Amino acid sequence: MTTSLLTTDARTKKRNAAEARFKAYGLGAIIVAMLALVILLTSVLGNGLSSFQQTFISLNVELPEDKLDKSGVRDISVMSKVTTIGYAPILRNALLATLEEQGIETDLSNKEISNMISKEAAATVRNRVLGSPDLVGQTVQFDVLASGRIDGFFKGRVTMESAALDGNTSPEALEIAQALADAGIMQTKFNWNFFVWPDASDQRPEAAGIGVAILGSLYMMLIVLCLALPIGVASSIYLEEFAPKNRWTDVIEVNISNLAAVPSIVFGILGLAIFINFMEFNQSSPLVGGLVLTLMTLPTIIISTRAALKSVPPSIRDAALGVGASKMQSVFHHVLPLAAPGILTGTIIGLAQALGETAPLLLIGMVAFVREYPAAFTPESGLFGEASTALPVQVYNWTQRADPGFVERASGAIITLLVFLLIMNAVAIYLRRRFERRW
């Protein structure tokens, strides 16, 4: 009748098989997720790591007085009449002189020689000359950027085959670049400027950087932190500790949870209508961006703060009240400090979410070409009122550019953004581990 426990019957076998299958599904799901992550990271890192390197040409540039300062009195206002277009031939001559010095022969046209040097180089030289006019008439050494195609050649993006088909460079130009690199005149080195320089136009992918975007994102995070944290914490404390439990607070609670799920673009529409059209704040400014992101982050912070407050055991409150503390004293002296790690974690995660947000910024004019570093305060445009972009927006911008050099830049910006997010999440985890108390 009864079978031994040691021999599994059909039903047990079926249950064990179901369990094994479930484990396999779970493992499969993890593997799929990990694979997706690995593919994403390899593609981003593979494309983007090269953006941290840049090719420079070191040139001895002769700065002729008859071209740069005809008056000869070194008057800045007169010298600034010579535009960067006027500086381009000077750089070309410097490169030709270097080629001759190195014994590299070439039959490339003047235009093709000019195309080896970045268009940014003229601005570099001009700014330095206007900064110290005494340099005119001398020969000065400059480290200028090589053009995007030459830079791409040293990074493997441009090959001899692709250059033969390319209207912007030629195999001959690449051979010269190789010869210059062999002579140590052209060098590919680490490029701090990527993190400092502003965006550049389609003709100068090699000069594009994320300086303005980082600054804009920083300002916005500052605004979000200064507004969303106090407002969010204050409203959660009130809702959790003081508010009576009735229909109204239920309605508010449901609405807050709903707001957390509203698509972020809706906040952008709201920002455009209220902050720009009604309150007349400046378009594209970090102020408006920060306010919009604050609205978006508030529900996240309120929900996590309330959860943190809820997790503080009632006995703490009772004990404080029992020794004669007022309700406010019990909250601020006892409950809030114990809930702080949870609140901070929620805030940091909310900030990280806001940092990576693009959609609402589309509508308030932050998807823009901005080259001026925004000042935190100016008398004309007020606090955080100058135009700026943000990191995720910069990525979006660069993926739309025609020049293939921007693919590398966009991936570089993604890597930077991911590093920031990783740091923020790591801090959140650390705070939780370090200060969290369990009862």
Place this chain on the structure above:
Amino acid sequence: MSIMKLTATTAVLAALTATSAAARDNVQVAGSSTVLPYASIVAEVFGENFDFPTPVVESGGSSAGLKRFCEGVGENTIDIANASRAIKSSEIEACAAAGVTDIIEVRIGYDGIVFASDINGNGFEFTPEDWYKALAAEVVVDGALVTNTVETWDQVNPAFPAQPIQAFIPGTKHGTREVFEEKVILAGCEESGAMEAIMGLNGGDEDAAEGTCMAIRTDGLSVDIDGDYTETLARIEADNNGIGVFGLAFYENNTDKLQVATMSDVVPTTESIAAGDYPVSRPLYFYIKAAHIGVVPGVKEFAEFFVSDDIAGPDGPLAEYGLVSDPELASVQATVADEVTMGSGS
């Protein structure tokens, strides 16, 4: 108590914000994504060489740009709208209703629209007629309108290889789509005589016939691309049979991946478009709010610099990037210099 401090900071922040009047010292530009690269090139050089800050250039499309342009006069509205088509009379009316009455129209040059396919695929020599026959939703066969059923290019024109038809054309929100429909599909419809045949069928209604001509098939052989040219390029790289519609500037920056097709035996180059030989091109514009000249610093200087010979001329950086220089640049320069508004004659 740190919360208290933060609250105080917030109060200060709010107070500062409230007292600061919105004012700006940089030119603000928005509009067509086709004009965006040119505008940002000019903005960059302008910022480099003048004492004014670099203008801020946004994209978003011609219609969106002109809509924002027409929102009113004031520091929180844009100064210049880029457009890949001329402003419509309805938009001029909307502008006037919001107080934007003085608009200066500036034509910066011409943009070519080219057909390009994967560099390793077959080359093509198109005529508008080929495109009409390949992409029309309905064609006239034996005196009746029937659904277009051609599936390979050799069915369109025996000279072509037997390659499946797969076209990536701009979506309807793009200004480029209008040009494609009018200068390629409609032109092909007229050239092939299909226009007359359709008018014969519908009783001579020309507007309806044009509508029938320009209706693009929706069976998947023609795909609307609502994104940018980078998306079209990615689709062609994934599907080697694909033929895409690009701006000339985009093609010229990706000649190592794309080969361009001729249209009516003309290779699209800035020269052939400037000479008027290449048929598919369109003017690009920007519009200046005259009321902002002298109020926002640098508006007029930026506009003058944009159309100067150094920038927009045939040897300037814009032409180098793919803009077809305007043969009548001198008159455009005069328009900007004299601040001639639209509708004020001359």
